[in-house]
Amino acid sequence: MTTQYGTRPTMKDVAARARVGLKTVSRVVNDEPGVTPATADRVRSAITELGFRRNDSARMLRKGRTASVGLLLEDIGDPFYSVLSRAVEAVARFHGSLLFTGSSAEHPQRERELAMAFCARRVDGLVIVPAGDDHRYLLPELAAGTAAVFVDRPAEQIEADAVLSDSAGGAREGTEHLIRHGHRRIGFVGDQPQIHTAAERLRGYREAMAAAGLPVDPDQVAMGPTDPATVAAALERLTSGPHPVTALLTGNNRITLEVLRRLPALPYRPALVGFDDLELAELLVPGLTVVAQDPAGLGRTAADLLFRRLDGDTTPPRTVRLPTRLIPRGSGETVAPG
Amino acid sequence: MTTQYGTRPTMKDVAARARVGLKTVSRVVNDEPGVTPATADRVRSAITELGFRRNDSARMLRKGRTASVGLLLEDIGDPFYSVLSRAVEAVARFHGSLLFTGSSAEHPQRERELAMAFCARRVDGLVIVPAGDDHRYLLPELAAGTAAVFVDRPAEQIEADAVLSDSAGGAREGTEHLIRHGHRRIGFVGDQPQIHTAAERLRGYREAMAAAGLPVDPDQVAMGPTDPATVAAALERLTSGPHPVTALLTGNNRITLEVLRRLPALPYRPALVGFDDLELAELLVPGLTVVAQDPAGLGRTAADLLFRRLDGDTTPPRTVRLPTRLIPRGSGETVAPG
Numbered sequence: 056m057t058t059q060y061g062t063r064p065t066m067k068d069v070a071a072r073a074r075v076g077l078k079t080v081s082r083v084v085n086d087e088p089g090v091t092p093a094t095a096d097r098v099r100s101a102i103t104e105l106g107f108r109r110n111d112s113a114r115m116l117r118k119g120r121t122a123s124v125g126l127l128l129e130d131i132g133d134p135f136y137s138v139l140s141r142a143v144e145a146v147a148r149f150h151g152s153l154l155f156t157g158s159s160a161e162h163p164q165r166e167r168e169l170a171m172a173f174c175a176r177r178v179d180g181l182v183i184v185p186a187g188d189d190h191r192y193l194l195p196e197l198a199a200g201t202a203a204v205f206v207d208r209p210a211e212q213i214e215a216d217a218v219l220s221d222s223a224g225g226a227r228e229g230t231e232h233l234i235r236h237g238h239r240r241i242g243f244v245g246d247q248p249q250i251h252t253a254a255e256r257l258r259g260y261r262e263a264m265a266a267a268g269l270p271v272d273p274d275q276v277a278m279g280p281t282d283p284a285t286v287a288a289a290l291e292r293l294t295s296g297p298h299p300v301t302a303l304l305t306g307n308n309r310i311t312l313e314v315l316r317r318l319p320a321l322p323y324r325p326a327l328v329g330f331d332d333l334e335l336a337e338l339l340v341p342g343l344t345v346v347a348q349d350p351a352g353l354g355r356t357a358a359d360l361l362f363r364r365l366d367g368d369t370t371p372p373r374t375v376r377l378p379t380r381l382i383p384r385g386s387g388e389t390v391a392p393g
Numbered sequence: 394m395t396t397q398y399g400t401r402p403t404m405k406d407v408a409a410r411a412r413v414g415l416k417t418v419s420r421v422v423n424d425e426p427g428v429t430p431a432t433a434d435r436v437r438s439a440i441t442e443l444g445f446r447r448n449d450s451a452r453m454l455r456k457g458r459t460a461s462v463g464l465l466l467e468d469i470g471d472p473f474y475s476v477l478s479r480a481v482e483a484v485a486r487f488h489g490s491l492l493f494t495g496s497s498a499e500h501p502q503r504e505r506e507l508a509m510a511f512c513a514r515r516v517d518g519l520v521i522v523p524a525g526d527d528h529r530y531l532l533p534e535l536a537a538g539t540a541a542v543f544v545d546r547p548a549e550q551i552e553a554d555a556v557l558s559d560s561a562g563g564a565r566e567g568t569e570h571l572i573r574h575g576h577r578r579i580g581f582v583g584d585q586p587q588i589h590t591a592a593e594r595l596r597g598y599r600e601a602m603a604a605a606g607l608p609v610d611p612d613q614v615a616m617g618p619t620d621p622a623t624v625a626a627a628l629e630r631l632t633s634g635p636h637p638v639t640a641l642l643t644g645n646n647r648i649t650l651e652v653l654r655r656l657p658a659l660p661y662r663p664a665l666v667g668f669d670d671l672e673l674a675e676l677l678v679p680g681l682t683v684v685a686q687d688p689a690g691l692g693r694t695a696a697d698l699l700f701r702r703l704d705g706d707t708t709p710p711r712t713v714r715l716p717t718r719l720i721p722r723g724s725g726e727t728v729a730p731g
Binding site (some may be wrong): 123130131132133134136137138140141142144148153154155156157158172173176312315316333334335336337338339340 | 510
């Protein structure tokens with residue numbers, strides 16, 4: 056990874072920019088205690104601004120590392136995963152590591168092929184948004200020393216680190232928000248139920264409805280692929296018939312987008328809370344109320360955990376859950392009719 | 394890249410799905426003539442749906458290949474580049490090749506480091522969105538047989554393949570559109586002038602203004618970084634003073650986004666044409682008129698060209714220019730006051 060061109064920012068430069076001592080920079084870089092959060096933030100900002108990287112090459116080689124990691128996503132073209140990727144790339148870069156990327160397109164077989172192809176290139180570790188429901192195929196690789204952190208969705212059938220959004224909690228909060236605005240008949244349009252995040256969000260929705268004593272009829276829920284035709288059919292079903300919903304919780308950015316495109320054609324406008332934030336969401340009229348995830352935080356936390364493992368952390372696998380955030384902007388605050 | 398799991402779709406499966414003969418599939422796969430565009434489209438759809446890939450491994454190894462390519466972007470987190478990446482990944486996958494990705498963040502030094510790091514991993518080829526203005530550092534790699542295709546912006550100081558949008562033509566068309574709606578004082582807010590696409594779009598804007606006999610005062614043009622503060626200052630400058638603009642052409646998706654966020658705070662609403670399409674653009678009120686590029690087409694064409702080079706195409710370097718498309722949606726069709 057080392058090249059001969061130009062001059063590299065040093066730890067000294069970072070210390071000067073952040074107005075701290077060298078030792079403080081070293082502590083932040085090596086994730087050691089004894090630095091206040093505010094100071095650590097300042098050091099990290101200086102690191103980003105200067106483009107500082109640890110020179111890990113010598114250490115890497117000593118450990119038999121290739122200084123590369125594989126990032127396996129559902130779809131690099133999806134804004135959620137592209138922001139997650141940017142964060143993983145930034146952490147990898149900081150550690151002097153290159154990044155392989157690949158998209159599974161929600162096919163377990165493709166996930167497995169890509170993961171094995173990355174391993175065949177002897178990546179030091181994998182950050183995986185899994186598509187499959189059985190990750191035992193990774194066991195020989197993990198035993199051989201490859202690190203793996205799952206992100207967005209957990210590993211199945213093996214014990215592994217995972218960094219997840221609080222999907223159930225977020226969906227619960229979004230549903231409670233609609234209930235607070237007087238809605239009783241609230242619909243949920245989610246992704247395919249075998250996807251972990253989709254199932255968790257459905258669970259959160261059901262829990263909030265149950266806690267409020269509200270029944271959930273089968274015709275209030277639609278789970279399926281997120282292509283335009285399927286979402287349109289779901290929306291049609293939930294908003295017609297004798298008991299149309301007065302409000303909707305949509306399960307991810309792709310579903311929300313399709314619902315937004317179809318709203319003008321509906322005979323009435325249900326209140327809407329979308330899971331995942333969208334660019335321009337605040338510029339719509341009404342603004343789009345969302346349960347926002349933190350895709351950059353997911354990517355950063357997963358990559359940090361991966362490099363901690365590569366640095367020798369052998370504590371048991373852990374699951375980190377990042378909170379979601381409800382952002383009211385108008386579409387979810389319409390009061391229910393009647 | 395080959396793994397032992399599951400069954401792979403074959404050329405036969407593709408032929409059956411597309412309802413054509415094996416020979417036709419082979420022609421499409423090998424880019425040979427004699428297939429109508431409609432049939433070729435059907436074959437390509439079947440290839441995508443089935444996830445068919447050529448088995449290039451044996452051929453690759455024979456040629457001393459590593460079956461990996463490096464993709465160097467400005468920012469993987471930008472929706473424009475994430476869609477471009479998805480297209481490059483699909484072509485690479487089709488050829489059985491893995492993808493390294495990295496973001497230069499518009500730093501020439503980082504571009505160079507990443508490109509050299511990819512080359513040190515012996516990638517077969519590079520697809521590069523360049524940040525720098527001197528690519529002679531690549532000459533030894535190119536001489537050693539590494540292929541390189543530039544995309545979005547051309548190579549500088551070396552002869553190399555490039556796949557570009559018609560930035561000047563697109564900006565000309567967007568400006569003419571505003572002129573046709575009666576605007577005479579039209580502003581242009583662009584990215585930093587040393588960026589090729591920014592300079593080309595400024596040129597197209599100036600050409601359209603000159604062709605219509607309209608003067609361009611210095612205070613109608615703002616070129617600079619695309620961070621919120623800089624764009625806000627530019628917008629403030631162009632819309633205040635004795636001769637505020639009545640219409641705006643914005644130079645890329647990030648600038649358009651910032652301008653949209655600031656519009657509500659302006660004393661009046663200038664007509665707006667944005668370069669690059671945005672998700673949700675048609676759902677804004679008024680809808681956002683854009684000059685749309687084809688990021689998927691850029692990525693696909695660049696990657697196709699790269700693999701053609703790897704397949705032995707030794708014709709001189711070429712520049713492919715993809716057309717842009719004006720999409721009127723409301724914001725650019727406001728008639729000028731007076």
